[in-house]
Amino acid sequence: MIEKHYVLVGSGVAAVHAAKAIRDHDEQAVISIFGAEDALPYNRIKLSKGLFSDLHSEKVLIKQEKWYQKNKIEVHSSRTITTIDPEGKTVATADGQIIAYHKLLLCTGASNRKLSMDGATLRNVANIRDRNDADRIKASLLNGNRICVIGGGVQGIETAWSFVEAGYQVIIVEAASRLMIRQLDQQASTLLAEKIIGFGVNVQLGQGVKRILGTDCVQGVELEDGTFLPCENVVYSIGIVPNTVLAHQAGIQVEMGIVVNENMQTSHADVYAAGDASEFQGIVEGLWGGAIEQGRIAGLNMAGKSVPYQRAVPITLFNAFEMPLFSIGLVDERQCDISLTRTDREPNTSIFIKDGVIAGVISFEGVAASLPYKTAIEQKLKLDGIDPAHNSMEEMMTEMMKRSTI
Ligand SMILES: Cc1cc2nc3c(=O)[nH]c(=O)nc-3n(C[C@H](O)[C@H](O)[C@H](O)COP(=O)(O)OP(=O)(O)OC[C@H]3O[C@@H](n4cnc5c(N)ncnc54)[C@H](O)[C@@H]3O)c2cc1C
Known part of the structure; x- marks a missing residue:
């Protein structure tokens, strides 16, 4: 019987840093990461910043395979966890395997908020959360396509830049009055918009897309004021929704995200949460740096250290x-x-x-x-x-x- 088995659900950056923190303080225990994706944990940020680079390259991995081997961290790729039983201290995989744990970390990340409007389910309406999404978008593009990017936040603009660099015509539609409204004041946002327009991008601010038009494929978008903008692809980036279903079904407290205390502990003592899936003091951070630190703090606490999480300056x-x-x-x-x-x-x-x-x-x-x-x-x-x-x-x-x- 395994005495100590740390099970980490989700194979993103929070899991990697949790596993590292656990191993640094517990040389003997078994550490298992279960990830739904068919890859070792990789740098998700690259999906927008480097959309047209080789996203299957080893360079995109957070750690190389040998790092996991050296640290005796087992990564089970393409293994989705479907239920957790906090009382029995087990998790179940999609293929019916039951795995016992003594401490569990939920770092299941987030999903992209879905568009809800007419035309949202047309072919060539897409968003990017994982590598498969990125591959699908690239495969759907034809030379000369016009792409409407819905959402003028960091991710939307970086994705738009990848398209511009690859030679596509781009429209950015942002419902707020300015780009990157959470990071920039009016003046800085105006400077950025001018620069983007200088690259030939059509930037539409202050009104959203009312509907996407087309029969099977996208033919264009209609803005709230009735303006029709022809395009062949729509890529949206309108926020995230934490993946909380496992926790919710197991009776663990969930609000926007899985609620954690300063030790990254959920409402169930042996279950922790970190990264985009978690909510600390009413906030889901949804940021790479926050996921690293929350994963590290969760790992430390799971390994018996009492270290509080302190939110960094964004x-x-x-x-x-x-x-x-x-x-x-x-x-x-x-x-x-x-x-x-x-x-x-x-x-x-x-x-x-x-x-x-x-x-x-x-x-x-x-x-x-x-x-x-x-x-x-x-x-x-x-x-x-x-x-x-x-x-x-x-x-x-x-x-x-x-x-x-x-
Ligand atoms: C395109 C893009 C660009 C971004 N750019 C930036 C940026 O510039 N700056 C920034 O700070 N942040 C950025 N982010 C956000 C950043 O990537 C996230 O904050 C970070 O990846 C969160 O890490 P995580 O480990 O919590 O979750 P994730 O990276 O989402 O990983 C969670 C993993 O868990 C898996 N999973 C979910 N449920 C299960 C289950 N039941 N069983 C098994 N596995 C499961 C998922 O498939 C996923 O692989 C970006 C995100 C995206 C998508």
Whole structure:
């Protein structure tokens, strides 16, 4: 009989970092990852950023096969877990195998929010969550196709850039009044939109797609104001829905995601959750960095360490349409006391101040420049003695860098 068997359901980045944390603190236990996909855990972000690269290459894997072997971590690919029994401490696979665990981690990720409108089920209406989705989209494209990307968030824009680079004509439709509304203020968003339009993309803001038109295949989209935009493909990216069915059916507390405490423990003591599937303090993070850290913290706690999860300052590193930018922390002008923009020279940078502390930054500097800002925000760097009314942005930034301890 196996004394300790850690079972991790879902083979994404959260699982890899949980398995690593467990192995670092428990050399003997059996660690098994069960994943529905037919691959070792891979870098999901590449599906949009590198859509037309070889997504089946080993370079896309989070860890190479030999890493799992060396660490004695068993990855069971193409093995979907269909039920869990928290009382009996077992999980069941789709092919009827019952597996006992002593600690269970649910890191089942999320699914893309589905479009619900006329035409949403037409051929060539697609979204990207896994490698099969990406393969299908690429196979469906013909030379000269026009592609409508619904959703002007990070993922939508990065996908649009992949299409533009591959030579397709692209339309971006965003129902909100600006692109990347969660990461950019009006000014930065306008700069980005101008750049995207400069690449020949038709950017439609402030109204959504009302319906997709076509008989079998897509012929175009109709916007809310009745405008018809011809296209042959629709790719949408309109948010995520955590995969919570297993937990819900097992009577584990679920709200938006699987509810966890600061130890990533669910309402059932021996069942943990991490990554896109989980909800901590009312928030489903849905971010790569958050999934890594939540997986690590879950693993540590499962292995008997008591380490609380602390949500990091959100950071978005973006590089598409030849416009590298980063957005860190609170960048909503309405929630800040003051926002300042250095426009005297390129690249444009804005800082956001709340309660005398630097709370957020948006910058079109390369991502390499993001670290000092991130540190300043994490350290809640006080700005006393720096007067935004009299000090130049350059002076303020120099002073901020001096004060932060990096
Ligand atoms: C195209 C794309 C681009 C993205 N870009 C960014 C970005 O630029 N920055 C960023 O921060 N984040 C980005 N994300 C989000 C990021 O990829 C996720 O936050 C991260 O992958 C979450 O990791 P996870 O391990 O929680 O879940 P996932 O990576 O979703 O992995 C979960 C795995 O569990 C499997 N699974 C589900 N149910 C079962 C079951 N019952 N049995 C077995 N296996 C199961 C799924 O098939 C999946 O393989 C992007 C996501 C996508 C899809």
